[in-house]
Amino acid sequence: MVVAVALVDEARRVLAARRTSPSAYAGMWEFPGGKVEPGEDELAALARECREELDVQIEVGPVLGQVDLASPGWRLRVWIGRIRAGMPRAVEGGELRWLSAAELDDVSWLPADLPLVESLRQRLADPEPMAFGAG
Numbered sequence: 001m002v003v004a005v006a007l008v009d010e011a012r013r014v015l016a017a018r019r020t021s022p023s024a025y026a027g028m029w030e031f032p033g034g035k036v037e038p039g040e041d042e043l044a045a046l047a048r049e050c051r052e053e054l055d056v057q058i059e060v061g062p063v064l065g066q067v068d069l070a071s072p073g074w075r076l077r078v079w080i081g082r083i084r085a086g087m088p089r090a091v092e093g094g095e096l097r098w099l100s101a102a103e104l105d106d107v108s109w110l111p112a113d114l115p116l117v118e119s120l121r122q123r124l125a126d127p128e129p130m131a132f133g134a135g
């Protein structure tokens, strides 16, 4: 399982991260996250990846969606979340961008992410405030 998060700020922009590896994905954009380790809780993995990759603490809200990945048996689950503490920086290299709903198509997303980006676009356009649990 791969877990990732669409981090949304007060201006309803979302944080996208540019991959530097592997070469097939280099230059493409994704939601910050990574693989859940054996025995690890999914949300614990998500918090760990955000700490390691972005140096931030996050608060997790609803699930945005999930998709099957090209590698057999692998699934990607993405939550909506926000930053609770810290200023995100690309710890492992790469690049970060805050994208508004209108800018979501300005970057090339990993192919598996496209349906999730579509759901996100609708959520960002919805005037209702985003719900965040106690995550």
Ligand SMILES: Nc1nc2c([nH]c(=O)n2[C@H]2C[C@H](O)[C@@H](COP(=O)(O)OP(=O)(O)OP(=O)(O)O)O2)c(=O)[nH]1
Pocket (backbone or CB within 6 Å): 002, 003, 004, 029, 030, 031, 032, 033, 034, 035, 036, 069, 076, 110, 111, 112, 113
């Ligand atoms: N984090 C993330 N991974 C994604 C997204 N979309 C997508 O297809 N993937 C794929 C790319 C990779 O094959 C896999 C995530 O693996 P990863 O290499 O980022 O995982 P990791 O940080 O745990 O690194 P590693 O242990 O493999 O070195 O999921 C996404 O939006 N976010």
